[in-house]
Amino acid sequence: DAGVTQSPTHLIKTRGQQVTLRCSPKSGHDTVSWYQQALGQGPQFIFQYYEEEERQRGNFPDRFSGHQFPNYSSELNVNALLLGDSALYLCASSEGQGRDYGYTFGSGTRLTVV
Amino acid sequence: LAKTTQPISMDSYEGQEVNITCSHNNIATNDYITWYQQFPSQGPRFIIQGYKTKVTNEVASLFIPADRKSSTLSLPRVSLSDTAVYYCLVAPLSNDYKLSFGAGTTVTVRA
Numbered sequence: 581d582a583g584v585t586q587s588p589t590h591l592i593k594t595r596g597q598q599v600t601l602r603c604s605p606k607s608g609h610d611t612v613s614w615y616q617q618a619l620g621q622g623p624q625f626i627f628q629y630y631e632e633e634e635r636q637r638g639n640f641p642d643r644f645s646g647h648q649f650p651n652y653s654s655e656l657n658v659n660a661l662l663l664g665d666s667a668l669y670l671c672a673s674s675e676g677q678g679r680d681y682g683y684t685f686g687s688g689t690r691l692t693v694v
Numbered sequence: 695l696a697k698t699t700q701p702i703s704m705d706s707y708e709g710q711e712v713n714i715t716c717s718h719n720n721i722a723t724n725d726y727i728t729w730y731q732q733f734p735s736q737g738p739r740f741i742i743q744g745y746k747t748k749v750t751n752e753v754a755s756l757f758i759p760a761d762r763k764s765s766t767l768s769l770p771r772v773s774l775s776d777t778a779v780y781y782c783l784v785a786p787l788s789n790d791y792k793l794s795f796g797a798g799t800t801v802t803v804r805a
Binding site: 584613615620621622623624625628636637638668670671672682683684685686687688690 | 728730735736737738739740743779781792793794795796797798
């Protein structure tokens with residue numbers, strides 16, 4: 581049973597560019613959350629998608645947007661990249677009603693903005 | 695949002711038991727305590743979750759006193775591969791909750 585799959589694994593972008601990261605949730609999971617993890621810090625919540633709608637959002641600017649598709653997969657888009665957006669971006673999936681068994685995280689996408 | 699406090703780092707040796715205590719003085723009635731483990735360049739991995747008393751699985755044990763203002767994650771007989779960052783989180787089980795992680799505890803296991 582495949583877990584959470586994220587692509588690409590690594591990415592280098594230039595300031596001002598736009599980036600799209602992709603996530604396929606674990607089989608049977610319908611809720612996808614995105615996290616940003618800067619070096620040496622814990623993951624910070626960006627937003628969560630359920631039934632193709634953004635259900636919760638953390639303290640991130642509108643440059644960060646997302647989408648969830650009917651098959652529950654999700655995309656994270658970041659516009660007008662800043663150097664400070666360099667981080668590990670993690671996708672986590674869970675079942676819609678709760679997280680009795682915790683979130684399942686992917687291995688992340690390492691984004692470097694130069 | 696119940697804030698958690700845990701040690702920044704802990705050192706141990708192979709075969710020893712590691713106990714990480716997390717303080718959460720403002721825990722709410724419907725909050726559960728969850729621990730995650732993270733290796734470098736990987737996403738966090740769920741370890742254990744509990745509400746009160748003691749929970750044990752094949753990886754760890756979680757001890758929660760009656761007042762629930764703290765909890766202790768116990769890792770029995772650690773090995774080098776248990777070197778990782780361990781996060782303590784307190785939140786309701788409901789999915790519509792902004793779950794964010796603190797800095798965690800870096801556990802280093804030496805030979």
